[in-house]
Each structure stands twice: as structure tokens, then as C-alpha cells.
Amino acid sequence: MEKVNILELTNVRKVFGQIVALDSVTFSLKRGEIHGLLGGNGAGKTTLMNILYGLYRKDEGEILLRGKKVNIQGPRDAIHQGIGMVHQHFLQISNFTVLENIILGTDVKNRYTMKMEGEIEKIQELCQRFGLQVDLNTTIDTLTVGTRQKVEILKALYRGVDILILDEPTTNLTPQEVDALFESLRVMVNDGLSIVFITHKLREVLSVCDRITVLREGSNITTLDRKDASEEVFVRAMVGDKMDIENSIYFATEERKAYERSSIAQSALQLKNVHVVNKEGVTRLKAVDLDIFGGEIMGIAGVAGNGQRELAEVVTGVIPVNQGNISLDNTDITMKTNEDLFRMGISYIPEDRLHDGFLPKANVAQNLILGHHRSQPYSNGTFINWKTVYSETRKHISEYNIKTSGPEDIGGNLSGGNIQRVLIARAFSMPSKLMIAHNPTRGLDIPSMDFVYQKMLERRAQGAATLLISEDLDELIRLCDRIAVLYRGEILGILVRGQFDKYAIGRLMSGIQLENQPA
Structure with a gap:
């Protein structure tokens, strides 16, 4: 029997200033299905669902919920209508217990005595029914990301929603946690819930979703049942004609050749017994x-x-080492400043683009030379050659596809993705022995991500070293020659290309050491 639509969004339009985020987008959700909303960064996926959840107001369009036209005023109204949303960044109070976080903002039966036997029973029944086991008395700050996500899902289910929106739900999960999440989602839809699964990861939607809608640049591209879908169709739908798919790294299917180290090779970067303790003594x-x-x-x-x-930050001289030594090309750099290290040939793409390495009140040209403004070709060591600065900036704007009115445009006018492009252009445009790249492709669309991957492999071919720190395990597996796993500040293991295994890496990410690891 054909499932009926529980939700329909028709011709939804949303504009932010001069930017059309959604252009007459249509989306439907059937009762008891997982509908994947697929697209690259900036495609409009989260914006569309933020409208449904009441965080944004649509400029045009119509929302039908259970056959009736609705105008959702805010998240409280959305929850009242049976719509819940789990965001990428969890809305939790870290020193509250799981139970307290789940019931916060709801009507407690015994509010004066705060005896919550009824609430506990209801939550435990939800845990059991949907395979979301969690200790209700544990405080949030002691939980893993995967368990914290279960708490967010339980918050929505406890409020009685029958439509659940998950925004990039596998971010920061280990492969084992992803599998467990998918099992729980399937139990939920079998129980009658409907789920919107927002992601940019093609293999995930093909694994878990019943139907898939692709958005690109704020417009509908296609909607297909999974049984009628192929990876090739979705790849083309996601990127259009902007990318050479056959020669891309992002969509590559052939295994890249492993790095072969000479027996007499010297380390470009060496850390020995490095300890860092923060201001709180942690x-x-x-x-x-x-x-x-x-x-x-x-x-x-x-x-x-x-x-x-x-x-x-310790490798780039932003914070000091409490114990141990760091060397660059056999030169001790443990006590060197950030400025010294840039001069010695280290480039850096920081994680936090809004607070580290970018000046919103400076213009694009000034941001592109930041940290290198005393070096050739921008300066003779005394004066900055602004003619050269603006000439080089125009080249970088074109090469790195930075959407801006020009070199003199104020940095604060740029979108998050374009700020990221500025940081990437600055790091790659200066010659360096060692690049530290921390989540370098966050906020970029797929063609831009692939461009960064190509640049990294060019550096590799030229003999330069790269330390790629990423929360995207697929990205690490695509690019890296070796992968080290950090757990609570310790390196638990290092795997070499050719022996990468997502589940082995996942166990290390969970703190479980492996036997007989290659170095």
C-alpha cells in the first residue's frame, strides 16, 4: 500500500540579503519513511529544515502538515505540531544529568516534590523500544558524542514528536556508533515515525534512506526512491557540471598508491614526549x-x-609545551614563536576561522597576506608593496573561487565558506615545508573540497609534509598515508595506508587499543 504524505513543503523561498538560500523548493515526507536530504555545504538543506522547525520564517511558499496548512511560529510551536529537530551542535546543559536535560522545559507531574518516577519510566520505555540505552543519572559532560546524540533524540521522542529531523547526525560519530544509529532509525520508522536525514555523505543516504532529495544551490535537483537510485546519478545531481568527476579525489574509486618512505628519510616534523596542560590544570x-x-x-x-x-596550536607556536621537544628539519622549534615558525616554513589553516587567523574589519587582501606581510613577494622587510599584494590577491580570488567584490572588500562581508577559502588560499599560496590543516574543508561545497584535496596531493608530490587534522574520517582515508588516532590527548595507535579500516580506527577513537599495530 502506498504510504501517504505526512508533510509537504511547496515552493518555499528564503532570501538573506542578496543571497537566495532557497528558490521555490518542494519537499515531501511520507509516514514511516527515512527521507534523505542530500547536498553539499550551502545547498540549502539545513535552511529548509530550520524553516520547518520554526527557526526561520519562509518568504514564500506553503507547508502542509497532515493535510492542513500550517504557519509554524517557532520551535515550541513545531514541537507542539509533532516536529522535533536534532541539530549538529547539541543544545544541552553539560552539568545537568541526562534525565534533567530530557525533561527540561516540559511539565513535570510532581513539580513540587520533583519525584519523577513517571517520567523516568516513560524515558526508559523509549530507550528500550528504540535501542537508545543511556544512564539517566549520568551528567552530560561525561558522555561521548554518540551518547549525547542519543539524549537529543530522546528529548524529541519524549515530547511525542512523530517527525524527527536529524542534521548531519553522523558528524563526530565512530563507525560503530553510525551503525547503531542507523539500526535505531529503522526501528523508529517501523514504529510509525517519519525521519528527515540531512547529510552531504552519499553512501550514508544510500545505506539508510528510503527516498532521497538532492538540493544544489538552493534548488531542487531530483527526488528518487533508493531502489531507483544509483551513486552516479546522485554524484552528478550534487555537483552539476562544476567538477571533473572522473578525475576527482572526492569521488575516486581506485585505491591511491601508498607512501614509500626511504630508509634514510629524515623527519620533517618530530614531536618527542610532548605534554600540554591547560590553565585549569587539565x-x-x-x-x-x-x-x-x-x-x-x-x-x-x-x-x-x-x-x-x-x-x-603547539606545533604552530600558539600555545607552549609543558614538557617535551618539537623539531622541524632537525632544528629545535619548541620555544619558537608563531611568527618565527611562519618564517621557517610552516603554514597553518586553523580550525576556528572566525576567531583565529582572520580579521573581519580588514579587507580581503590584508587577510590573504596576514602572517606573511613581512615576507617576499609582499614586502622587502620594511615596506609592503601594495601593488604586488593586490595583484596577487586578484589571482587568489580567481583560483580559489572566493566570492567577493574584490581585494578591498571588507572581510566581515564574506560568508563562512568564503572566509574558509581565504584561509586556504593564504596557506597554499606561500611555500612551506610543513602545513598544519585543521578541518580545512569544513563549510566548503564538494567542488571546493575536491580542489583542496588536489592541492594537498600536489604538495605531497613536491615532497612537502602535511599534518591533516580532521573530524571527517572519510577525508582522512581519501588523502592520508598514515593516520594517528588521538584519544584524551594520547596517540593510541597509528595505521598505514593499505591497512586502513574504519572500524579499527573507530575502536581507537573510543579508547580501545589495538594489538600489533603498524607504526
Whole structure:
């Protein structure tokens, strides 16, 4: 029997200033299905669902819910209508328990005595029914990302929603946690729930979704049942004619040749017994030993918050080492400043593009030379040659597809993705022995991601070293010659290309050490 639509969005339009985020987008959701909303960064997926959840107001269009026209005023109204949303960044109070986070904002039966036996029973029944086991008395700040996500899903289910929106739900999950999530989602739809699954990962929608809609640049491209879908159709739908798919790294199917290190090769970067303790006295890096060689891309995997940022910042001189030594080409750089290291041939793409390495009140040209403004070709060491600066900036704007009115455009006018392109252009445009790239493709569309991958492999072919720190495990597997896994500030294991295994990496990300690991 044909399933009926529980939700229909028709000709939805949303404009932010001069940017058309959604252009007459249509989307439907059937009762008891997982509908994948697929597209690259900036396609309009999250914007569309934010309208449904009441976070944004549509400029044009119509929403039908269970056959009736609705005008959702905000998240509280959406929940009242039976719509819940789990965002990429969880809305939780870290020092509250799981139980307290779930019931927060709801009517408690015994609000004066705060006896919550009824609420606990209801939540435990949901945990059991949907395979979302979690200790209700544990505080949020002690939980893994995967368990915290279960709490967010339980919050929505506890409020009685029958439409659940999941925004990039596999971000920061280990492969094992992804499998468990997919099993729970299938139980939910079999129980009558309807799920919108927002993602940019093609293989995930083909694995878990019943239908898939592709958005690109705010417009509908196609909607297909999974049984009628092929990877090739969706690849073309996601990127259009903007990309040479056959020669891309992002969609490559052939295994890339592993890095072959000479027996006499010297480390480009070496960390020996590096410890970092933060201002609160918490150890963020513990006894880190790591060698990276010229012509190698070394990846760092791990769930966010396990020392990745501290590793990047200690290598680039942003924060000091408490113990241990760091060497660049056999020269001790442990006590060197950030400025010294840039001069010595280190380039850096920081994780936080809005707070590190970008000046919103400076113009695009000034941001593109930031940190290199005293070096050739921009300066003779005393004066900046602005003619050269603007000439080079125009080249970078074109090559890196930075959407801006020109070199004199104020940096704060750029979108997040274009700010990221500025940081990438700056790092790749200056010659460097070692690049530290921390989540370099976050916020980029697929053609831009592939462009960055091509640039990294060009560096590799030229003999330069790269430390790629990424929360996207697929990205690390595509590019890296070795992958080290950080867990609570320690390197638990290092795997070499040809022996990459998502589940082995996932176990290391969870703190489970492997036996007989290659170095």
C-alpha cells in the first residue's frame, strides 16, 4: 500500500540579503519513511529544515502538515505540531544529568516534590523500544558524542514528536556508533515515525534512506526512491557540471598508491614526549611522539575535543609545551614563536576561522597576506608593496573561487565558506615545508573540497609534509598515508595506508587499543 504524505513543503523561498538560500523548493515526507536530504555545504538543506522547525520564517511558499496548512511560529510551536529537530551542535546543559536535560522545559507531574518516577519510566520505555540505552543519572559532560546524540533524540521522542529531523547526525560519530544509529532509525520508522536525514555523505543516504532529495544551490535537483537510485546519478545531481568527476579525489574509486618512505628519510616534523596542560590544570596532550616525513600526509583522527586543537596550536607556536621537544628539519622549534615558525616554513589553516587567523574589519587582501606581510613577494622587510599584494590577491580570488567584490572588500562581508577559502588560499599560496590543516574543508561545497584535496596531493608530490587534522574520517582515508588516532590527548595507535579500516580506527577513537599495530 502506498504510504501517504505526512508533510509537504511547496515552493518555499528564503532570501538573506542578496543571497537566495532557497528558490521555490518542494519537499515531501511520507509516514514511516527515512527521507534523505542530500547536498553539499550551502545547498540549502539545513535552511529548509530550520524553516520547518520554526527557526526561520519562509518568504514564500506553503507547508502542509497532515493535510492542513500550517504557519509554524517557532520551535515550541513545531514541537507542539509533532516536529522535533536534532541539530549538529547539541543544545544541552553539560552539568545537568541526562534525565534533567530530557525533561527540561516540559511539565513535570510532581513539580513540587520533583519525584519523577513517571517520567523516568516513560524515558526508559523509549530507550528500550528504540535501542537508545543511556544512564539517566549520568551528567552530560561525561558522555561521548554518540551518547549525547542519543539524549537529543530522546528529548524529541519524549515530547511525542512523530517527525524527527536529524542534521548531519553522523558528524563526530565512530563507525560503530553510525551503525547503531542507523539500526535505531529503522526501528523508529517501523514504529510509525517519519525521519528527515540531512547529510552531504552519499553512501550514508544510500545505506539508510528510503527516498532521497538532492538540493544544489538552493534548488531542487531530483527526488528518487533508493531502489531507483544509483551513486552516479546522485554524484552528478550534487555537483552539476562544476567538477571533473572522473578525475576527482572526492569521488575516486581506485585505491591511491601508498607512501614509500626511504630508509634514510629524515623527519620533517618530530614531536618527542610532548605534554600540554591547560590553565585549569587539565592535561590536553600526554606523551605525544610523532614523526612526519617530507612527501607524506599524516592524518589525525579522533572525536572532537580529544586534543586535536592543542596539537595544532603547539606545533604552530600558539600555545607552549609543558614538557617535551618539537623539531622541524632537525632544528629545535619548541620555544619558537608563531611568527618565527611562519618564517621557517610552516603554514597553518586553523580550525576556528572566525576567531583565529582572520580579521573581519580588514579587507580581503590584508587577510590573504596576514602572517606573511613581512615576507617576499609582499614586502622587502620594511615596506609592503601594495601593488604586488593586490595583484596577487586578484589571482587568489580567481583560483580559489572566493566570492567577493574584490581585494578591498571588507572581510566581515564574506560568508563562512568564503572566509574558509581565504584561509586556504593564504596557506597554499606561500611555500612551506610543513602545513598544519585543521578541518580545512569544513563549510566548503564538494567542488571546493575536491580542489583542496588536489592541492594537498600536489604538495605531497613536491615532497612537502602535511599534518591533516580532521573530524571527517572519510577525508582522512581519501588523502592520508598514515593516520594517528588521538584519544584524551594520547596517540593510541597509528595505521598505514593499505591497512586502513574504519572500524579499527573507530575502536581507537573510543579508547580501545589495538594489538600489533603498524607504526
